[in-house]
Amino acid sequence: MSYRLSEAARAAGHRLHVHESLGSTNTEAMERARAGETGPLWVVARRQEAGRGRRGNTWTSLPGNLAASLLWPVAGVEADRVATLGFVAGVSLAAAVADACGTVPGCDPGRGSRSIALKWPNDVLADGAKLAGILLEAEVLPGGRRAVVIGFGVNVAASPEGLAYPATSLSALGSGAGAEKVLEFLSGHVTEATRLWDGGRTFAGIRARWLARAAGLGSRIAVRTGGETLEGLFDTIDEGGRLVILAPDGTRRTVTAGEVHFGTAATAA
Template sequence: MGFSLSPLAQQNGFRLEAFETVGSTNAVALERAQAGDAGKLWVVSKQQESGRGRRGRAWATSHGNLAASLLLVGHFELKTAATLGFVAGLSLADALDAVCPATGFKVGFDGAEKYEGGKSALRVELKWPNDLLADGAKLAGILLESTQLPDNRLAIVVGIGVNVAVYPDDVPYPATSLMKLGAECDAETLFLALSDAWEENSRIWGGGRGLAEIRKRWLARAAGIGSEVAVRVDGTVLRGIFETIDEDCRFVIRDNEGERIRIAAGDVHFGAVASASAE
């Protein structure tokens, strides 16, 4: 089966450009924007050779994984557009619920098992600001990029990478893949569900007007609430207990003195071992 959009995505005017292999789906989407594309374009591939993660880190995807980038063009405020990462996380989690409803493994940041029909259900958790975890290991990542267009419109690219078939073993954090976890799902099936789930979550988001509801839904699937956390921010490590994300989707921790600290950007590490590694 090749890549395809859901009927709802097609009905709402979204288009698809699919590759077997690509350098970077985000780079292609940004090129399309600079060439005058009107947006509502998904760029997808089963292999990405020179993708990027946060802070310029390499994010290549082996064959059989999913690299998907959504180009949106409009008169966005950058602060509002930045919250599309939370829409993307929820959409991917919903898509995984739809295509991997029951598999044979335990999941969850706390290692707890959840059973449905005699099998444990695939339940991913959302790690602020842009990762999805399964069984405490990274399953997917999200990267937002933007470029200002000559007519004062902003092009936003929402990049989503999922370890479907293969996961990297040369990274400083635990990683996993759907195949390793026992899920029977390929990149094409997952993308079809993702393109459908995006429609619902972006409708709720409504240009930022529904951010409160998106925040509520995100928190219901958040990893590590109430856990010890270390956050690296510009070379400094802040420690405390992860309490929530605030109305602007900033990460909120309470330090040892009881002070609440709001963090707009940083690398999050949960637990005592991960906190030590944040140094």
């Protein structure tokens, strides 16, 4: 099966470049931006040799998995709203995974089940195991033009072994959808979610969708940020997508970036 975008994405002007092999789809998309491309442009690689995740981590993309990046136009978007695109990506990816699961027993059919959840700020989990990740990268180009690339990595056919955390794949969940179908679902949901987002002017709707699938909401949480670890209850995310922790003394702490642990892992963090 060939990669293709959804009808809605194509109608909205999204374009697609497919490569047999790339070091990183994010790098390729950003290089396109430096060359003058504005997007929306999807870059997909059947093999990604040097994928990366947040905080300098490596993202391993096994054969049959999805490695895709979206160069998104941000002209006119307020600088402090750009980061909320990560949550647009999150709700879109969770919905695409739910579509890929269909009605397979044990795989989230997208009917209110929280077996597929969003972990702040950028992971998609299935029954607590990592299924997919998102990497948002921004750059100010010569002349002051800004470029934003959203990278999506989905364990479709297989999940890496030997990780410090549990991981799973759509195949392990019982889904027969391939990476090509996941991209089609994803591009459709991104098209709809970016319209709702409206250049960051209406984040409330995205925020509500994200919270409806939030992993650990209301539970014990620890966040490592720099040299500090904040502990308390996961209260919400605010209007900028920042994580809000209710501390034991009743105060609320806001976190912009950090490594999140829930439950007993929070106690050990």
